[in-house]
Ligand SMILES: Nc1ncnc2c1ncn2[C@@H]1O[C@H](COP(=O)(O)OP(=O)(O)OP(=O)(O)O)[C@@H](O)[C@H]1O
């Protein structure tokens with residue numbers, strides 16, 4: 001594993017639902033320690049891509065490698081590889097339990113000792129401004145609080161790859177800023193690779209090192225954030241980031 | 248009539264052994280039938296509830312039909328299976344409490360499985376995926392799905408219990424209402440009413456009502472508690 005700098009590699013990845021192809025990507029590689037922003041219109045296949053990357057669903061065809069190891073097809077170690085990463089859904093589901101228990105879930109699943117779990121959960125809640133809510137039932141939280149709990153729960157076990165599906169949709173500006181700072185901090189201090197889907201192109205510009213533009217199930221353009229925003233090569237990318245795409 | 252009620256109370260309050268034996272057998276038979284029904288019905292309902300709806304349409308219709316299975320029909324089927332000339336006749340189970348447990352299990356199972364399936368369907372798939380993204384293995388994932396739907400599942404079990412403890416058709420057919428062996432509350436009520444022993448019949452009726460009230464209160468409180476963030 002050491003020396004391989006690709007956290008996630010895919011080749012000829014395709015996904016069809018009822019014979020309707022919704023995703024078809026030739027080749028993509030994601031480097032360790034970077035933040036990737038995925039943008040694109042609704043229905044472009046962004047969420048589907050994250051689900052395939054997280055091995056939640058099997059692709060119709062193609063190859064998925066995680067940390068240089070085959071995860072699909074015939075991924076003998078798929079479960080172990082899946083445990084190296086996590087996905088926070090577009091609409092995260094919180095368990096009907098306390099905030100604390102929600103955040104502890106992944107640590108418990110990995111058999112961490114009780115004291116270690118308590119220590120980590122406490123520190124994380126502190127960091128995320130959630131310590132006042134530790135004992136609250138998670139299903140009584142506001143949208144912004146819930147998103148923060150979902151994020152805390154996802155990073156508690158220090159995944160090497162964090163997949164985020166619109167983590168700031170429908171949040172007020174202060175919550176958006178808070179979550180963006182957390183994402184940047186996780187990347188800088190823990191070196192976590194992050195792939196974030198966002199419909200907000202400015203958010204991608206603010207936090208991503210690289211940007212991928214998805215359109216109708218294909219990756220139209222990939223590049224350094226600056227290049228994508230300053231001089232997009234594809235006219236569709238340009239139209240989308242300028243808000244002129246009609247779809 | 249009033250005297251009958253008074254005598255019924257007397258029998259209950261003095262712990263009349265004949266009456267309490269019947270009550271105890273009722274609770275044992277129905278309780279065991281429901282425990283077994285839950286052991287099979289909860290995993291079955293969870294499994295079906297996690298499958299895409301279009302894959303389970305036929306099974307769902309079948310379950311819904313069986314949820315309304317008339318007790319006498321369930322009794323008849325078990326009777327035919329267990330009778331001397333039936334396929335399971337060698338076990339000699341007919342007219343034993345075991346036969347009654349089997350018959351009530353058949354009645355409870357579709358209710359527990361069906362209501363569990365409905366309860367899990369709304370959120371189960373999402374819970375399952377969330378658990379998996381967080382690194383849960385098979386066992387923890389299944390446990391999480393059940394735990395997240397615990398209110399619906401508890402309701403399913405209590406509904407099953409309410410149904411079987413009050414039914415008379417099935418236990419009558421396969422138990423035979425033998426005094427001291429297979430006589431339960433409902434069959435005793437039928438018999439004692441026929442014999443014009445209204446005190447005992449009424450006493451049993453009241454115990455049955457009280458039990459039913461306790462079961463339904465549990466259900467009500469638990470589901471209300473769930474709404475208020477308890478449970
Ligand atoms: N389970 C499914 N069954 C059938 N079609 C599906 C399924 N999941 C997704 N699709 C279809 O696949 C396409 C891509 O969906 P996806 O959710 O990946 O889009 P998206 O880019 O995330 O869109 P949005 O920005 O609205 O979240 C859509 O046309 C969607 O209807």
Ligand SMILES: [Mg+2]
Nearest residue numbers: 046047048090
């Ligand atoms: Mg999406």
